[in-house]
Amino acid sequence: MGTTHISTGESKSSRVQTNTARVFSYIFLVFVTILSLFPIFLLIINSTRSNAQLSNGFSLLPSTYFGSNFQKAMGNGGLLRAMGNSLLIAAASSIFSVYFSAMTAYGIHVYDFKLKKFAFTFIMVIMMIPTQISAVGFVDLVFKFKLNNTYWPLIIPSIAAPAVFFYMKQYIESALPMEVIEAARVDGSNEFRTFNTIALPMIFPAMAVQLIFAFTSSWNNFFTPALIISKAERRTVPIVISTLRSAVASGGASKDLGYLYMVVMLAIVPVVIVYILVSKHIVGGVALGAVKG
């Protein structure tokens, strides 16, 4: 980027060297591409094959049992209900997470107040503390307030998401000039309206990226839901997968492999599709969020 090419006078041998390096680089890139895609490819192929075909041998070609596997996976309604539960929790918690993190970042960026610096430092420090460490107290609290087997403890805590806050703060600093806010004030807009109708649309790209991240991390979350959900009809997708795994281990579950691949496929593929649609923004967003200046 902006580099002057000193290579104009490069010798023949160094040009050969560069070409060799380039060939090896592409070979390596193709290798990691296969590494990343092959498990998912295999999953999709296997979800179209019947149990008998799967036990008989390996094949890279799809078969015609997608429909019957799908029906089996949806059969007792357990997976479908779990997907509905997961969708509800993930949608609600990702919206909460992004909206309130943006609000907090906006508050700290736009206003001057005594505890501003402290508030920022505090969030930076707690960002490094893993949630598992406080799980004992969290589960104790949830059961004391009889919130077990409800979705509240999976949704409400996402209002305080330090990493999302940090990302929004970085973005607001670069994309939201104070002049805009002051102009809104002059026009008589109150502070909440300025935030909701003027600031939020301006930071929408950042919100969209974080919405996807927050959604997938909630959709994929296994540890916390497994501790507070025990009723079968309240299960989320990862709990269903885990239940299936223990059932296979104890010999209780049907060993229908087509069914098994289909369940895993249904848990993964929605996220993959959304990712492919918005990947352009995501890959750029990762770096912005994680590396300070």
Added chain:
Amino acid sequence: MKNKHKLVSYAKWGYIFITPFFLVYIIFSLIPLLSTFYYSFFDYYQQGLDWIGPNFVGFGNYVKLFDINSTLNNGSLKILTYTKNTMIMWVLGAVPQFIFSLLLAVIFTSERLRIKGQRFFKTVIYMPNLIMAASFAMLFFALFSNVGPVNQVISSITGEEFKYDYLASTNAARLLVATINFLMWFGNTTILLMAGIMGIDQSLFEAAAIDGANSWQVFFKVTIPLLMPIMVYVAITSLIGGLQMFDVPQILTNGGAPAGDCETLIIWLNGYIGGSKNYGIAGAMSVLVFFITGILSLIVYKVLNSDSDKPKKKRG
């Protein structure tokens, strides 16, 4: 433009805007964190349908964790075993992850190579990171089961029936856990390291080239030292994540089989929170995991930071 009157009159809005975040954090994270530490000094567990305690026992729970003959250790110090298991699986995944990511980051950012199709490659390698770890583990469980596709392929190549049970072997099972973690995280690490490399002052690379440095010299004498802060950050976050390892070994090995060799610190902790509901012991474990995380992060920081000071000064 700023006048004092304005700053004062808007200050309360700052507090209003940050209140929801802090209120929720205090209720759902800070209080649980403190009560976790608090319960670690109490006998507090469920027996049948009754709750026993909390009764103050001082360091009793910690003593139990470190008493080799206590009922929860039964002859071998579990905390050492599970820390060791966790660290082995983390290292097995993290080392190739860093090598791959560093190589990819250098390839992507190289002015000389000018790789085409970068967006495609980056999109593909980042994708596994968004996949549900539980599903990924379940997929690998199916692929590597003794009648799974991997053994089928080996059978058809060798012509003999091959039915190796990967998940019954400690080394194979640990390697599979590490492989999943590697696949899930190398794309993320690549993007972070790339951002780090692109943050390096380009003129330093030019200066090195004018001085006649070859690619290897540039890599080891310019890129690596200047990338150190980001590498320290990546290593520490990876370590913290590694110590929280739960989903993958839990699902793949159904809770740490074979013989508990894939059981991690958090699987162990999980058993005491969700399973036997012993909050006193689980609290003490959490505190220990907290300190283990802190100490290991500090070690990583010291090791990686020890020889990275000299080149930085040159930037002036």
